[in-house]
Amino acid sequence: MRPFYFLIMTFLYWNTTPVNAQFYQTTSAEIRFFSSAPVEDIEAVSKEGIAVLNSDNGEISFKVMMRSFKFEKSLMQEHFNENYVESEKYPAATFKGEANSKIDLDSSTPQEVVFKGDFSVHGVSRPRDIPVRITVKNNGKALKLESQFDVACKDHDIKIPKILWENIAEVIEVSVNAEFQIITK
Amino acid sequence: MKKLLLIQFLLLCSILQAQDVDSLMANLSEEKDYRVQATFKSPRLVLLQTNETQKAKNLAFWVGHRFGDIGGEFGGSNTLFGLDIATDLYLGFDYGITDALTVGIGRSKFNESYSGLVKYRLLWQEEDSMPLSVTLFGQSSWITREPFSRNEFDKESDRISHFFQVIIARKFSPGVSFMINPGFLIRPEAQVQDIDDSDNLFALGIGGRVKIFKRISIIADYTFVNGLSRPDDLQTDYYNPFGVGVEIETGGHVFALNFQNSQAIIANNFIPNTTKSWSDGGVRFGFMISRNFNLGPKKIAN
Structure with missing residues (x-):
């Protein structure tokens, strides 16, 4: 009974833990966004993005709290949270997706990968293809991810009053800069 | 054996669990405990001060009218329903030294x-741990008008009064906020209009706002003055100040359009001197x- 049982369990373990399954995580991803309008440029930054990446199947999950964005003017920060993204109702922006190509952990040259998935902000989720440049560091112990993409306010039901069109851009430029560390079991 | 099986099974489950991007997330x-923002849109409600202060290095210019x-x-x-008359006008500047500390000056027509x-x-409401915001408010006022009678103000200090208030506020939901403001007015005897009235007065304010649209709120506040330390049998009819209004926020401006029975704008004037009542047309x-x-730096720090 016993040898047979251990055989089954070993088989199950072996089956559920593929040899090359590797997870990376970060809790300090830097997310910036930039709005360029005739009257003023507005920039905000958060360094509290959290994310997990499975390098085996390219699955990624990314999350940043809207409240963690810092603005140069604190009244702007209040208006951003209160009037635009309504962060009490919709506290976080998220992205969940999968890479369309394999991440090569042995290569140290930057790789261009597109993550296909759902990007959600202000409670509205949109399918997006996000281009990401991945650089493998420290022999695969760390991954650097860089990405730039645009977010249109109206895609996510973020309403800008007509009288403020000169102050706030309709399309916001977002850039992400994150260093993922390998999760050691 | 069964126990071993169970342990194995649980171990297997936990490994399966740890395999998932979502569970790792x-x-x-x-979640971090963030400070609750914008309990009120403005440092002032209708008559009372709210717990809000100026942002650091921000200057506000105030224009008030009654x-x-x-x-x-x-x-x-005869007066186009009061529009011909100005019982009080207020011009003032408030400046935020830090996000927590605001100083201001102002001038009122009244007196x-x-x-x-x-x-x-003092305290900031937080999403999880801190249920309330508490702000301390102090205001001194100097009356500069000519005396009504020769011996009204014997000395310069007879013209000065002080008002202190503790503002306890809570934002219950994105649209609903309330506050309770216990306060104390210290005034010299020379400023007491009714001979039986007490010099110093306790005041207890309550106020709230309800958002009806994202940028438009209904605001109201009521201040108990009668029935606290004020004597009951006065010659003059004093009423408790009560105001309701609509508050409209447009980026850098906040407009409050109000109806109230108090003739004056600052607490040092309206707490002791509200002689009009909502019931006999004294509302204005x-x-x-x-x-x-914003007088602060234009560039983001990092």
Whole structure:
């Protein structure tokens, strides 16, 4: 009974833990966004993005709290949270997706990968293809991810009053800069 | 054997669990406790101060107005429902030294008074741990008008009064906020209009706002003065100040369009001197407008 049982369990373990399954995580991803309008440029930054990446199947999950964005003017920060993204109702922006190509952990040259998935902000989720440049560091112990993409306010039901069109851009430029560390079991 | 099986099974489950991007994310998402923002849109409600202060290095310019009685013997069509009359005008500047500390100066038509205020945010409501915001408010006022009678102000200090208030506020939901403001007015005997009235007065304010649209709120506040330390049998009819209004926020401006029975704008004047009542047409229209100027650095720090 016993040898047979251990055989089954070993088989199950072996089956559920593929040899090359590797997870990376970060809790300090830097997310910036930039709005360029005739009257003023507005920039905000958060360094509290959290994310997990499975390098085996390219699955990624990314999350940043809207409240963690810092603005140069604190009244702007209040208006951003209160009037635009309504962060009490919709506290976080998220992205969940999968890479369309394999991440090569042995290569140290930057790789261009597109993550296909759902990007959600202000409670509205949109399918997006996000281009990401991945650089493998420290022999695969760390991954650097860089990405730039645009977010249109109206895609996510973020309403800008007509009288403020000169102050706030309709399309916001977002850039992400994150260093993922390998999760050691 | 069964026990071993169970342990094996649980171990297997936990490994399966750890395999998932989502479960790893769930382990990471320990949410930070952020300060609740914008309990009120403005440092002032209708008559009372709110727990809000100026942002650091931001200057606000204030313009306030109180018109005359809408009805009663002083109102009606003769004064275009009070619009011909200005019972009080207020011009002031408030400056945020830090996000927690605001100083301000102002001048009121009522009693031709100059006032200085200090506001300090003691406690900030947080999403999880701290249920309330508490702000301390102090305001001194200096009456500069000519004396009504020769011996009204014997000495210069007879013209000065002080008002202190503790503002306890809570934002219950994105649209609903309330506050309770216990306060104390210290005034010299020379400023007491009714001979039986006490010099110093306790006041207890309550106020709230309900958002009806994202940028438009209904605001109201009521201040108990009668029935606290004020004697009951006075010659003059004093009423408790009560105001309701609509508050409109447009970026750097906040407009409040109000109806209230108090003739004066600053607490040092309206706490002791509200002689008009809502019931006999003594209610008046008024407004309070603030324009915010950011005097801080233009570039983001990092």
